[in-house]
Amino acid sequence: IASSCERSPFITYESNPAPLWSNFLCVLVPLTVNFKVIGPDHPIMVSAGEDALLPCHLFRNTSAQKMEVRWYRSKFSEPVHLYQNEKDQAEQQIPNYQGRTELLKDGIVDGSVVLRIRNITPSDHGQFICFFRSSRFYAEATLELKVTANRFQCVSLHTLGVLFTSLLCKNCEKIYKYLHGNKYLIMALQSSRERCNTS
Numbered sequence: 593i594a595s596s597c598e599r600s601p602f603i604t605y606e607s608n609p610a611p612l613w614s615n616f617l618c619v620l621v622p623l624t625v626n627f628k629v630i631g632p633d634h635p636i637m638v639s640a641g642e643d644a645l646l647p648c649h650l651f652r653n654t655s656a657q658k659m660e661v662r663w664y665r666s667k668f669s670e671p672v673h674l675y676q677n678e679k680d681q682a683e684q685q686i687p688n689y690q691g692r693t694e695l696l697k698d699g700i701v702d703g704s705v706v707l708r709i710r711n712i713t714p715s716d717h718g719q720f721i722c723f724f725r726s727s728r729f730y731a732e733a734t735l736e737l738k739v740t741a742n743r744f745q746c747v748s749l750h751t752l753g754v755l756f757t758s759l760l761c762k763n764c765e766k767i768y769k770y771l772h773g774n775k776y777l778i779m780a781l782q783s784s785r786e787r788c789n790t791s
Contacts, residue, residue: 627654627703629724631733638712639740645696646735648722650703657700662723663693663707672720673707688715714739 628651638644646663650656661675662668673693674681680695689709696706703724709716717739723732 626729627652627724627726627731629722629731629733631722631735635736635738637738637740640712640714642712644709644712644716644737646707646709646720646722646737648705648733648735649699650724652703654703654726655701656703656705656724657697658726660723660725661695661705662725664721664723665719668723672709675705712737712739 629648630651631646631648636644636646658678663672663674664670665672670686671681671684672686672689673695674684675695675697682690685693692710694708694710696708699705705722707720707722716737718737720735720737721732722735724730
């Protein structure tokens with residue numbers, strides 16, 4: 593709470609012999625607390641199939657317990673995870689992340705949270721945005737998640753006019769797993785050094 597004092601327009605100062613303090617009208621007004629969202633300053637590297645931990649926190653150690661905390665990717669209206677009204681809102685998650693995320697809140701009273709994403713796949717590669725909103729202010733930070741191949745070679749191939757990023761390896765079962773068994777797409781995705789035998 594901050595005090596904001598102004599001279600009252602209803603007092604005739606020339607003829608008023610009252611004490612000096614009565615020449616001011618003091619009003620208590622709320623002090624708006626702004627904050628900044630901070631995330632890692634480097635990409636988070638996670639192997640496919642493992643869990644990812646995406647941390648962010650508020651500068652000034654402001655409690656986020658009563659705030660909205662939203663994780664999203666390209667669209668604000670499609671949350672990867674949403675914490676609102678002091679609880680997780682699982683029913684508002686986009687389908688690809690339902691049952692895969694958990695917001696770790698051990699440090700939420702100090703403005704620190706961590707999003708756990710289970711069973712990382714190549715489709716999780718890219719940016720995630722951590723968004724905080726209080727009743728008077730909001731801010732966000734962008735994090736970069738990089739999915740690695742985990743003992744297998746990760747290559748990018750330009751095939752059929754589309755850029756595919758895929759885990760290409762000698763084990764064809766792995767490729768079927770990540771490409772949902774699409775045999776024709778697997779046959780199209782070839783590197784100059786190796787070819788997967790789909791027979």
